[in-house]
Amino acid sequence: MDINIDIILDDLKEGKSQRTKDSLDNLNTLLETEFNKDEHDYSIAHIGRLSKASGGISTVSIRNKSGSHYRLLIDAWATKANTTMKKPPSPQSRKYDVASDMELLKYLSDPAMRAVFGQIIAEKNKLKSENRILKQNIEVNIDMRPNKIAPINQNSQVVQVLPSLSGMLLDSDIEALQDAIKEEKINKLGWTVSKYGAIKDEVGRTLFKTGFVLAIQKVLAQV
The missing domain is CATH 1.10.10 (Arc Repressor Mutant, subunit A)
Structure with missing residues (x-):
């Protein structure tokens, strides 16, 4: 000024x-x-x-x-200087914190979308909890013996077949996921999808973190 x-x-x-x-x-x-x-x-x-x-x-x-x-x-x-005599918030202030998943869930007006995303969030939190427990209980053994090159037994190769996602989701689940990332619906709400799959609101705040849209697209590609 x-x-x-x-x-x-x-x-x-x-x-x-x-x-x-x-x-x-x-x-x-x-x-x-x-x-x-x-x-x-x-x-x-x-x-x-x-x-x-x-x-x-x-x-x-x-x-x-x-x-x-x-x-x-x-x-x-x-x-x-276009400011006041109040102490400016520090970079670690909660003012700059990204809203939690459950807080972001409140932005969804569609009950079906909230239910689907709520289930995804719950599964994600469960996996994070299990991963944390595994890290706490991991035991590292360091083998100090000289390395030996063992002959490769061609007959001992094992092929692991992973289960398909097909049949794990109901038609309604698939429709809900498709609807969640539908471009017309996202645009109608005033939201945008970033280059790396994050969903942001009309003022640029992150509603769903990086990879959210890409993750749903990967799931849909397997069903």
Whole structure:
């Protein structure tokens, strides 16, 4: 925002003692340095800490009733930087967290779709739990003996046949999966499908994670 800090600073210094004027000048220099950074933090705690470290006024001086002119100067720079005097959220803040699967499920208005996706989420959580248990109980044995090349017995080769998905899903299950990734329905809801199969809402938030659409397409290809 286009704000003339010099005019505001001169107005704040009007009628003040020389000591207060010097403190305002020092604070203004510090705030200008913050303004030139990529990340702007104009909270009183942060500015007060930086000011005290550089020999200027402390956080208490800014918070005191008599420190209103300091707060006004900080607020002017914060406004110029299109922010406020509140502490900005850290990158680890829950504000940036991706919504959980069950929270994303609430975005689906179709009960049938919620039931299908709820079952998929439950199966996924079950597999993750089983995988975690397996990792906890795994035992690693390191064989320090010299490697030996054993002759290959052509007659001992084993071919493992995996069961087909055909017959595991009902027609209604297949229709529900097909409907879940139907392009017309996704577009009608204002959602989009990313290059890697994630479904995002109208403001770009991830509703279903990367690979979601691709996973359903793979399942449908096997039935």
